[in-house]
Each structure stands twice: as C-alpha cells, then as structure tokens.
Amino acid sequence: MKYSIYLDYAAATPVDIIAKKAMEPYLTDVFYNPSAIYQPARDVRKAVECARATIASVLGSKDQEIIFTAGGTEANNLAVHGIMRRFPQGNIVVSGIEHESVLIPAKNYDCKIAKVKQNGIIDLNNLKELIDDNTVLVSVMYANNEVGTIQPIKEIASFIAEQRIMRAQKAANSNPLPIYLHTDACQASNYLDLHVSRLCVDLMTVNGGKIYAPKQSGALYINKSVELLPLIEGGGQELNLRSGTENVASIIAFATMLQKVQNERKVESQRIKSLSNTLFARLSQNIPAIIMNGDVKRRLPNNINFCIPNTDGELLTMQLDHAGLMVATGSACTASNDEPSHVLVAMGLDTDRASSSLRITLGRQTTEDDVHAAAEILTEVLSKYQD
Amino acid sequence: MTKVYVGMSGGVDSSVTAALLVEQGYDVTGVFMKNWAQDIPGFKCPWREDLADAKRVAVQLGIPFKIYDFQKEYKQKVVDYLIEGYESGITPNPDIMCNQEVKFKLFLDTAIEDGADMIATGHYARVLRSRYEDGSDKFQLLQAVDQNKDQTYFLYRITEEALSKTLFPLGEMTKPEVRKKAKELGLITAEKKDSVGICFVGEVGIKEFLQNFIETKPGKIIEKESGNIIGTHEGAIFYTIGQRRGLNVGGGMPYYVVGKDMSKNEVYVTTDLGDKDLWQKTFSISNLHWINKVSYDLKLNSDVEVRIRHGASLIACKINMKNSDVAEVVLEDEIRALTPGQSAVFYAGDICIGGGVML
Numbered sequence: 189m190k191y192s193i194y195l196d197y198a199a200a201t202p203v204d205i206i207a208k209k210a211m212e213p214y215l216t217d218v219f220y221n222p223s224a225i226y227q228p229a230r231d232v233r234k235a236v237e238c239a240r241a242t243i244a245s246v247l248g249s250k251d252q253e254i255i256f257t258a259g260g261t262e263a264n265n266l267a268v269h270g271i272m273r274r275f276p277q278g279n280i281v282v283s284g285i286e287h288e289s290v291l292i293p294a295k296n297y298d299c300k301i302a303k304v305k306q307n308g309i310i311d312l313n314n315l316k317e318l319i320d321d322n323t324v325l326v327s328v329m330y331a332n333n334e335v336g337t338i339q340p341i342k343e344i345a346s347f348i349a350e351q352r353i354m355r356a357q358k359a360a361n362s363n364p365l366p367i368y369l370h371t372d373a374c375q376a377s378n379y380l381d382l383h384v385s386r387l388c389v390d391l392m393t394v395n396g397g398k399i400y401a402p403k404q405s406g407a408l409y410i411n412k413s414v415e416l417l418p419l420i421e422g423g424g425q426e427l428n429l430r431s432g433t434e435n436v437a438s439i440i441a442f443a444t445m446l447q448k449v450q451n452e453r454k455v456e457s458q459r460i461k462s463l464s465n466t467l468f469a470r471l472s473q474n475i476p477a478i479i480m481n482g483d484v485k486r487r488l489p490n491n492i493n494f495c496i497p498n499t500d501g502e503l504l505t506m507q508l509d510h511a512g513l514m515v516a517t518g519s520a521c522t523a524s525n526d527e528p529s530h531v532l533v534a535m536g537l538d539t540d541r542a543s544s545s546l547r548i549t550l551g552r553q554t555t556e557d558d559v560h561a562a563a564e565i566l567t568e569v570l571s572k573y574q575d
Numbered sequence: 576m577t578k579v580y581v582g583m584s585g586g587v588d589s590s591v592t593a594a595l596l597v598e599q600g601y602d603v604t605g606v607f608m609k610n611w612a613q614d615i616p617g618f619k620c621p622w623r624e625d626l627a628d629a630k631r632v633a634v635q636l637g638i639p640f641k642i643y644d645f646q647k648e649y650k651q652k653v654v655d656y657l658i659e660g661y662e663s664g665i666t667p668n669p670d671i672m673c674n675q676e677v678k679f680k681l682f683l684d685t686a687i688e689d690g691a692d693m694i695a696t697g698h699y700a701r702v703l704r705s706r707y708e709d710g711s712d713k714f715q716l717l718q719a720v721d722q723n724k725d726q727t728y729f730l731y732r733i734t735e736e737a738l739s740k741t742l743f744p745l746g747e748m749t750k751p752e753v754r755k756k757a758k759e760l761g762l763i764t765a766e767k768k769d770s771v772g773i774c775f776v777g778e779v780g781i782k783e784f785l786q787n788f789i790e791t792k793p794g795k796i797i798e799k800e801s802g803n804i805i806g807t808h809e810g811a812i813f814y815t816i817g818q819r820r821g822l823n824v825g826g827g828m829p830y831y832v833v834g835k836d837m838s839k840n841e842v843y844v845t846t847d848l849g850d851k852d853l854w855q856k857t858f859s860i861s862n863l864h865w866i867n868k869v870s871y872d873l874k875l876n877s878d879v880e881v882r883i884r885h886g887a888s889l890i891a892c893k894i895n896m897k898n899s900d901v902a903e904v905v906l907e908d909e910i911r912a913l914t915p916g917q918s919a920v921f922y923a924g925d926i927c928i929g930g931g932v933m934l
Binding site for chain 2: 500502503506507509510572573
C-alpha cells in the first residue's frame with residue numbers, strides 16, 4: 189500500500205482515540221435505552237445529560253438549549269424548516285455561500301440570498317438591505333466549508349438586535365414577528381470561539397463528524413426564546429424537538445471532542461496556521477500561476493483554496509490521489525451535476541476558474557513532513573501533465 | 576512517436592483500448608466526448624460518473640486527458656435525427672449516425688487539429704491496410720475476431736479517409752479477453768457493466784425519452800385480416816414492424832405488427848406469422864455509402880452478404896443498383912421483419928463494404 193497524505197479534513201476527520209474509548213462501552217455493555225426505567229438505563233440517561241451539560245458549558249448555554257441531531261445537515265434543516273414552518277408568514281435571508289443543507293431547505297420558503305464579496309465574505313450592506321419586518325430567520329455560516337472564510341457573525345448579530353428593538357417599538361401593542369440568527373458552525377468548531385453569548389446567535393449548528401467524533405453526530409443550539417416546530421416526531425425525545433432513541437455512543441464521543449477541540453483550539457490553530465502558511469508558500473513558489481480563493485486573513489487556519497488556471501480540478505484531484513495526496517476540488521463536490529461549486533460562483537469566479545480550484549484542509553494529524561511532501565507531489569503532478 | 580487520441584467513455588472497452596496503446600508505445604491522450612444528455616426526472620443521467628471513470632483510468636495509465644464538448648453538434652446530428660425519424664414513422668439508428676457524424680468526423684477532425692496523428696476507439700472492428708491497383712493506400716473495414724461483439728454494422732458509414740487515421744485495438748480480441756486484460760492491469764473499470772440502450776437516454780426507455788419531444792396520441796390497433804379494432808396503442812411511432820411484445824392485446828395467439836399508417840395513427844397486427852407483409856425477399860435501400868472505391872456492377876453482385884440488424888447473421892444477397900443512391904436487394908431466402916430506418920450492411924467475406932438505409 190502506497191503512503192498517502194490526507195489533506196481533506198473539512199470533508200471528514202478520523203475519530204479521536206479518546207472519543208473512541210469514551211463511546212465504546214455504550215455500544216456493547218451499556219447499551220440500554222436512556223428512556224427505560226431500570227437503573228442501568230438511568231445511568232445511560234445520566235451519561236447523555238452529562239454530555240449535554242458538557243456541550244452547554246463549552247457553548248456557554250443552558251443544558252436545555254442543546255438538541256442532539258444526526259449530524260450538521262439535520263441540525264441545519266431543523267433550524268430552517270423548524271422556524272419557517274412555525275412562522276409561515278415570514279421570510280428567510282441566507283448568504284449565497286451557505287452549505288446546501290441551509291440553502292436548499294431555505295428555498296422552500298420566501299428566501300432572499302445575500303451577496304458575497306469576491307473575498308468570500310458576506311456583503312453586510314446587502315444583507316442589511318434584504319432584512320425586512322417579515323424576516324424571521326437569518327442564517328449565515330460561521331466559517332465557509334470550501335474557502336474557509338470567517339463571516340462577521342457578531343456584526344450581523346448586533347444589526348439583528350437593533351432590528352428586534354425597532355420592531356418592538358414599531359409594533360407598539362401588536363405582536364411583531366421574531367427575528368432569529370442561525371449560524372452553521374460545522375467547520376468553525378475546531379478553531380473559533382463558539383461561545384453563543386459572545387457571538388449573540390440564537391441558533392448554532394455543530395457537527396461531530398468534523399471534530400474527530402463519529403459522522404452523523406452533532407447538535408443544534410437553540411436559545412430558549414426561539415419558537416420552532418420539530419421535523420422528526422415520535423417518542424418526544426430531545427424536548428420534543430427531535431424524536432428517536434438517542435445515539436448515545438456518538439453523543440458521548442461528540443461531547444468529549446467538542447470539549448477537547450475547544451480547549452485546545454488556540455494552540456492547534458497556531459500549529460495548523462504555521463503548517464498551512466508553509467504549504468501555501470511552497471506552492472506559490474513552485475507554481476507561479478496559483479491564485480488563492482477567498483480572503484487571506486479572515487479564514488480558518490487549516491484551509492487553503494486555490495485555483496490553477498486551465499486545469500481540470502477533478503482530474504487533478506485524481507492525479508494527486510494516484511500520486512499519494514488526498515484533497516478536494518471545487519468542482520465535483522456536487523457530484524451529481526456538472527455545475528461548479530456554488531460557493532466559488534457566488535464569489536464571482538467564472539466557471540473555468542471555479543472548476544480549476546482545489547481545496548486543501550489540514551487537521552490534527554497533519555505534520556510538517558506531510559505539508560512538504562504534499563507540496564512536492566502537487567508540483568510534480570502539475571509539471572508532469574502541463575503541456 | 577505516433578500521437579493517438581483515444582475516445583474514452585468510461586467503459587471497460589475504451590479503457591483497455593487506451594491501455595493497449597500505451598503498452599504498444601504510442602503517445603496516448605484520452606478524450607471524453609461530452610455528448611448531449613437529457614435529464615429526465617427520476618432517471619439520473621450516467622455521464623457524470625462515466626466522465627469520472629474515464630478520468631480515473633487516464634490517471635491510472637498516466638496519460639493526459641481532455642474533454643471535447645460536442646453537445647451542440649450531437650443534439651443536431653444525432654438526437655434531432657432520432658426524433659425526426661420516429662416522427663416520420665421509421666426506426667432510426669442513432670449509433671450509426673453518431674459514428675458517422677461525431678466519432679469519425681467531429682472527434683477525428685478536432686483531434687487532428689489538436690495535434691493527433693490518429694484516433695482510436697474501443698469498437699470491435701479491424702482495419703485492413705493494403706494497396707489499390709494504382710499503388711495508393713487502401714484501408715478496409717474488417718469484422719472483429721469476436722463474432723459476438725463485431726460492431727461493423729454500426730461503422731459502415733465510415734469513410735476510407737477516416738479509417739486511414741483510426742486504430743481499433745480491440746478488433747483482434749474477444750470480450751472475455753478484454754475483461755481479463757482490464758483485470759490484469761487493475762483498471763477501475765474492469766468490472767463495470769456494459770452500457771445498454773441509447774447512450775444519451777441513459778436508463779430511461781426510448782418510449783419515455785420520445786414522449787418528452789413528440790406529442791403522441793392513442794390510436795387503434797386493427798387486426799389486418801378482419802379489420803376489427805382489437806385494442807388501443809399509445810402512439811404509432813412506438814411500433815416497429817414484426818414487433819410482438821408491448822401490444823397489450825390480451826389472450827389467445829400472439830399478435831405481430833405488420834404495418835402502420837402514420838397519418839391515421841393506426842397500427843395493423845396479425846396472428847399469422849406467415850403473413851406476407853412480415854416476410855420479405857426483396858427490399859430497397861437508399862442513402863448508400865461505400866467505404867472503398869469499388870466498381871458496383873462488377874464486384875457487388877458476387878458473393879455479397881447482408882446484415883439487417885446488429886448481431887444478425889449474414890444472408891447471401893444480390894444488389895441491383897437503381898441509381899447511385901438507391902438499390903434493390905434480393906435475398907437468397909425470405910426473412911422476417913425488416914425495419915424501415917435501420918440499415919442493411921454488406922460484407923464480402925470479412926470485409927464490410929458499405930450499405931444503406933432500408934426503405
């Protein structure tokens with residue numbers, strides 16, 4: 189088996205050994221349904237609630253504001269559909285670079301899409317223009333999954349707070365529509381501050397699959413003031429907002445990892461930033477044609493997204509895989525159609541540039557040797573196939 | 576080194592074609608022809624996956640890879656031809672048209688323009704190189720070694736000029752040998768299923784496909800002998816002479832389509848397999864195409880055989896030229912269910928000499 193370097197941590201992360209150990213008993217010995225009455229099941233319930241409390245303390249929320257979901261997509265769907273079904277007379281405003289799991293649910297409703305500047309950061313003025321008295325949900329991701337750009341969530345939050353006050357004054361005696369801010373923090377969780385009271389968000393999606401916990405684990409933070417309807421109904425688990433027997437083992441692993449990555453985020457951010465700087469410097473030196481996509485400063489430390497004009501991103505990704513380097517392309521992430529990434533297109537890149545883009549994302553296992561080898565492989569593959 | 580551009584569809588045949596040429600020392604470039612594809616709700620068009628497979632094989636072989644976008648031309652030359660043909664009541668053959676217009680014209684010309692010396696495809700066929708009496712090069716189209724896979728029926732409208740610049744590396748191999756080779760080389764397409772049906776239609780049937788383009792109305796199914804209406808059909812365009820299945824006429828003896836009237840939208844059927852309209856010994860062809868420079872009167876009437884559909888056995892025949900574009904074909908034995916719009920393709924031994932479209 190050839191030695192392969194994995195630099196696609198935005199797509200998936202390996203389950204951390206600590207998380208694996210923490211979850212293992214709940215798959216076999218302590219398998220009980222947390223809703224059952226006998227003592228061993230009550231112990232499982234306790235473990236689930238303990239995990240919830242851990243997450244709440246990391247996010248700075250109340251325990252009851254954490255709803256476990258099966259991954260980020262479900263949490264995003266719950267936020268969008270849950271609120272828009274509760275307030276069908278309202279509209280929703282999202283950014284053009286949201287993940288499909290926000291964008292596509294949002295399009296079922298009266299949806300307005302805020303522009304994004306060429307650097308991959310939301311056009312705040314445009315967003316503000318789009319928000320009106322009937323806007324009940326604004327959903328802007330914390331950091332983008334493709335280009336890693338960090339969105340000005342606090343600024344958006346303070347604008348929404350002003351709106352809330354204005355609405356209350358305007359409405360006088362009648363009941364105005366609420367306005368909520370949701371942020372998808374799936375990619376941000378490893379590196380950015382997730383404290384909800386500092387961010388001033390009403391809903392936030394977190395995803396275990398991106399923080400070294402199992403895929404299909406995650407949670408939606410829902411501020412206690414938010415009114416929304418459930419999508420999955422049944423036994424009434426998760427405060428009636430997400431029925432279904434709790435995925436106990438994954439929840440335990442998820443809580444363990446969210447705490448760990450948030451505790452270590454500053455040190456790890458620095459380490460990763462220095463590695464990605466090294467890698468990008470090497471690449472720019474070896475491949476003069478390279479063009480960085482997205483803001484250079486306001487981005488996740490582990491994300492490098494660039495375009496090499498006149499290359500086929502999908503083909504290059506395959507060639508790199510063959511040479512021992514696993515990365516992602518901006519063109520084929522939506523494998524079912526031949527449209528280039530909606531994120532790069534929203535940033536104003538033309539189709540050609542969008543489909544000649546690569547995304548490299550570093551992670552906890554990435555070493556100095558890895559980034560040197562990766563630069564080597566990329567340079568070699570490009571020189572081999574360039575006419 | 577000879578530069579060869581290989582048409583790579585993402586299937587096992589064209590994958591092995593490219594691999595063989597690399598082994599033989601050619602300077603190989605893989606090319607995926609992006610042809611027109613219709614997205615029909617409920618059916619996922621497979622081209623995206625096929626393109627990815629073609630790329631993966633090119634990467635495995637370490638060859639450069641290009642995409643030629645022929646969507647516009649393919650729609651005009653192949654898809655529109657198919658739809659118009661069905662509208663007029665015949666059963667066209669889009670594969671033959673695709674080879675004539677796209678693979679061995681557009682692809683060839685584009686590849687040569689891009690610096691190729693030759694093209695190659697994964698067709699099961701061979702090219703025989705010899706000399707004319709005047710000393711000039713002669714290129715003939717030969718049946719494949721694998722009689723089950725021979726695809727010369729689809730290739731009879733190729734020009735000699737195109738043949739002179741084409742390689743068919745699979746012509747000497749059988750399909751099981753091709754699969755074996757793919758496995759030996761570890762090609763990711765080694766176990767991939769062969770595509771069936773019309774490429775641009777994907778998994779959807781021709782009927783569902785045509786319904787997106789042609790407005791059809793239900794009509795009568797009439798028993799030829801009695802004139803009785805024995806059922807209804809969904810549109811006469813969907814029926815082909817000799818067809819037995821899909822008539823939805825219940826009970827008793829099986830019915831066969833013996834004729835149709837497009838203007839009345841009526842389909843005529845019979846239970847009599849011996850009905851004279853189902854059997855023909857003589858038929859006419861037009862749109863003739865001959866691959867090589869031949870003297871029709873002298874050579875065509877001796878030892879010529881004809882194939883009336885892909886995979887059908889060869890039948891001895893005589894060709895009587897009516898004029899340069901119409902001929903009458905006289906078969907040695909009667910055969911059942913000739914399909915207007917399909918082609919009659921002629922062979923002298925292993926050599927495919929040309930053919931025409933049955934009227």
